[in-house]
Amino acid sequence: MSRYDVVVVGAGAAGLSGALALVRSRRSVLVIDDGRPRNAPAGHVHNFLTRDGAPPSEINAIGRAEVAGYGGQFATGTVTAIRRDEVFTVELADGTAYQARRILVTSGLTDVLPEVSGLAERWGKDVLHCPYCHGWEVRDQAIGVLAISPLASHQAQLFRQLSDDVTLFLHTAPELTAEQREELTARQIAVVQGRVEQVEIRDGKLTGVRLENGKFLPLEVLAVQPILRAKATFLTELGLEVSAQEVRGVGYGDALAVDVQGQTAVPGVFAAGNVTDPMAQVVHAAGAGLQAGAAINGDLIAEDTRSALASRGS
Structure with missing residues (x-):
C-alpha cells in the first residue's frame, strides 16, 4: 500500500x-x-x-x-x-x-436544488445562485428569484443592484414580514405569490417560469437558493x-x-x-x-x- x-x-x-x-x-x-x-x-x-x-x-x-x-x-x-x-x-x-x-x-x-421541473437542466447557465459569481453577466436582464426561505428577500435585493427588473417568487418560502415587503416595494421588486411549477426552456435558453395556476411569466434568469x-x-x-x-x-x-x-x-x-x-x-x-x-x-x-x-x- x-x-x-x-x-x-x-x-x-x-x-x-x-x-x-x-x-x-x-x-x-x-x-x-x-x-x-x-x-x-x-x-x-x-x-x-x-x-x-x-x-x-x-x-x-x-x-x-x-x-x-x-x-x-x-x-x-x-x-x-x-x-x-x-x-x-x-x-x-x-x-x-x-x-x-x-x-x-x-x-x-x-x-441540492429546489424540485422544480426544468430547473436543474439550466443550473450554472441561466439558473444561478450567487450575484458575486454571475451578477455582472446577467446585468439589466429580467431576473426572477425563487424563494424557499426568508433569505430570498435579501437575495432579491442583491440582484436588484444589477437589474431594474427583479421579481421575487415566494414559492415555498414563509410569508414576508411587513418590513420585508416595505423594503422590496421601496426598490421596486415585484412579489409573486404561489408555487413555481416549471422552468420554461426554448432553444436551449430559459424563457420564464410557469406557476401552478398555469400563469406564465417571462424571465431571462432565475436565481435560486440551493x-x-x-x-x-x-x-x-x-x-x-x-x-x-x-x-x-x-x-x-x-x-x-x-x-x-x-x-x-x-x-x-x-x-x-x-x-x-x-x-x-x-x-x-x-x-x-x-x-x-x-x-x-x-x-x-x-x-x-x-x-x-x-x-x-x-
Missing part, C-alpha cells in the same frame, strides 16, 4: 492550493479526486484576481500542473472511508487504499460529523467544523474550502487551502522533531 505524508481528498481550489504548499515543502502528497467539480456547469470563474473570467477547467488544469511540477501525485476515485491506526488509511470505492500521516479534506459540497450539503460522509468512521449552518437564524446547509488553521476535531485531519465554508468563493477556498497546507507541514515538522529527539535519546 502506497504511503504519503499527506493525502488530499478533492482537487478543487482548496485542495490544489494546499497540495502546492505541501509539495513545495518537500512533502509527499497524493491528491484524490472524483472528477465531479461543483463548478463544472459554470462557464467562468469570477472575483479571482488575475483569473477573472477564466473557465473552471482551465484554472484546475493549471493548478494540477503546478502541483505535479513539484512531485505531487494524483489519483481518480471516490473516497468511501478513512480509518486511523498508527497512520490513516484512505479507502476508495474501487477497493484501492492509500496510507497517509495526515489528511486534508477539500471534498466540497453538493448543491441547500448546501458538505460532502463528508466518508469521515464517519473517524467520528467527524457535519453541523447545521445558519444565517440570521435560518438554516441553509451544513459544514465540517475546523479551527482557524483548518484543524478538525480529529488530530491529523484538516479541512478547507466549501466543505467547511459553504459560502466561500474560489479565491477564498484557495486561501483556506494554503492555510491548511502550511498548518499540516508545521504539524508534521513537530512530529518529525519529536521522533528525532526520541532517536537521539535512545
Whole structure:
C-alpha cells in the first residue's frame, strides 16, 4: 500500500492550493479526486484576481500542473472511508487504499436544488445562485428569484443592484414580514405569490417560469437558493460529523467544523474550502487551502522533531 505524508481528498481550489504548499515543502502528497467539480456547469470563474473570467477547467488544469511540477501525485476515485491506526488509511470505492500521516479534506459540497421541473437542466447557465459569481453577466436582464426561505428577500435585493427588473417568487418560502415587503416595494421588486411549477426552456435558453395556476411569466434568469450539503460522509468512521449552518437564524446547509488553521476535531485531519465554508468563493477556498497546507507541514515538522529527539535519546 502506497504511503504519503499527506493525502488530499478533492482537487478543487482548496485542495490544489494546499497540495502546492505541501509539495513545495518537500512533502509527499497524493491528491484524490472524483472528477465531479461543483463548478463544472459554470462557464467562468469570477472575483479571482488575475483569473477573472477564466473557465473552471482551465484554472484546475493549471493548478494540477503546478502541483505535479513539484512531485505531487494524483489519483481518480471516490473516497468511501478513512480509518486511523498508527497512520490513516484512505479507502476508495474501487477497493484501492492509500496510507497517509495526515489528511486534508477539500471534498466540497453538493448543491441540492429546489424540485422544480426544468430547473436543474439550466443550473450554472441561466439558473444561478450567487450575484458575486454571475451578477455582472446577467446585468439589466429580467431576473426572477425563487424563494424557499426568508433569505430570498435579501437575495432579491442583491440582484436588484444589477437589474431594474427583479421579481421575487415566494414559492415555498414563509410569508414576508411587513418590513420585508416595505423594503422590496421601496426598490421596486415585484412579489409573486404561489408555487413555481416549471422552468420554461426554448432553444436551449430559459424563457420564464410557469406557476401552478398555469400563469406564465417571462424571465431571462432565475436565481435560486440551493441547500448546501458538505460532502463528508466518508469521515464517519473517524467520528467527524457535519453541523447545521445558519444565517440570521435560518438554516441553509451544513459544514465540517475546523479551527482557524483548518484543524478538525480529529488530530491529523484538516479541512478547507466549501466543505467547511459553504459560502466561500474560489479565491477564498484557495486561501483556506494554503492555510491548511502550511498548518499540516508545521504539524508534521513537530512530529518529525519529536521522533528525532526520541532517536537521539535512545
